[in-house]
Amino acid sequence: MTDPPRWPTPWVRAALDLAVLASLVDGRLHGYAIAQALAEHGFGLLKGGSLYPVLNRLEEAGDVEAAWTEGRGGPGRREYALTAAGRDRLERELGSWRELGETLTTMSRGTTHG
């Protein structure tokens, strides 16, 4: 049983690349663990069909790197880690999101008209 996403689907989609990068800040994770981390943070449980194309794109862009690790008794896993470029992108784009949030807050207060 998993909770539905806390935000509208278009928002989740727009923030997905960044959310995946953020889930890797504390260290390497395999695909399923990334999906669980996203679910725990309110993004809803992403199915593999939605998650892996994103991971593939991030890997192609050089934002994450992947390596196989042998599973303990189970099948092997492909673990993903943030690269330096991915860390830079995360920082840069988080700044933009914050700026967007602040702008919306300021606008909603109705105090800036010039």
Place this chain on the structure above:
Amino acid sequence: MAEATPIPATVNAYEHARGEGLDGQWAFAVSWRLLMKNVDATLVDEGLREALELVRETGESPEELFGSPGVHAAELFERWRRDGRLNPAAVKVPTSRSLVASSLKASGWIAFIMFVLELVGGRDLPVGFFALPLLLGFATIGGVAFWEWASHAWATALVVTVMTAATVGIGAATVGVLEVTSGTSLGALTPWLLLLEAAVLWSAGTVVLILVTAKTFAEVQDNPDDEQWVRRFSGVLRGPGWQSDARVREIVREARSHAAESGRTLAAEFGPPDAHAMAYGVDVRRRTTLKIALYAVLVALNLVPMVDGFSWATTAVALFFTWQAWQEYRTYDRFRSSAQVAS
């Protein structure tokens, strides 16, 4: 066979919308990424036009409005997938009758090319030369059909080995036919008989083609089990110029590992195999390398007869293949640089 689409015109319209050449590169990169995922060209054009309207209205750059080409292409793909607008049954094989028809038409074209070369070269050729268009036409179409089928079922190395063996065999058969008939020649009639042969073969191919109906390759089950899913998924991914065998194995292994942890079937976790394979699409660099390698082989094969002496016709054909290879590289380079500019 690629159909004519208005995509180049739309890309051109991007360049003129704000007078910014980079906008055209952005549109080109988006269209290239979608076409490489086998998305229908009309749909790709629709997506480009939709964004073009906003670019015109706002005067903003497409990157600012929609993000990098990769991100926008992925968004369009995901939206169309959700809306059921993608046609994943893109992998088709022809029926045996359509293969015969295509082979006859290809033989007709080869006979016509030989006719032109004969007019220019004016050599005295043996009677066995008339069998060459048929032999080469059927070998070419048979080879393409075999590649199309085998590359979805076997490892690439095995397919290449079998194709190489077949090419050597056909080459030996060609030399044999010419050798056996080397004593007989049709003299001045040779070019005109080749033209007649071209017309007969091409007409025969057209007649057979009228009777043909193409059918789709291996229907996909509504609810495939894991093995059926993997067979179909890896088959689509192994399409010529898509993903390497090693990469396909890695993707499948990862999908199995994920499904094992989630406790769901591959179909439940990843959706229809064709649609998921399309999300990966082709490996652009790999496809370009394969095509350029193919043209290099064609140039080399074409230059071999020049050992006997210089020929303008042979040089022209070699130059044509070289130009094709250069065009492939330019398209790839344009794609790569536009992706870099926009990222």
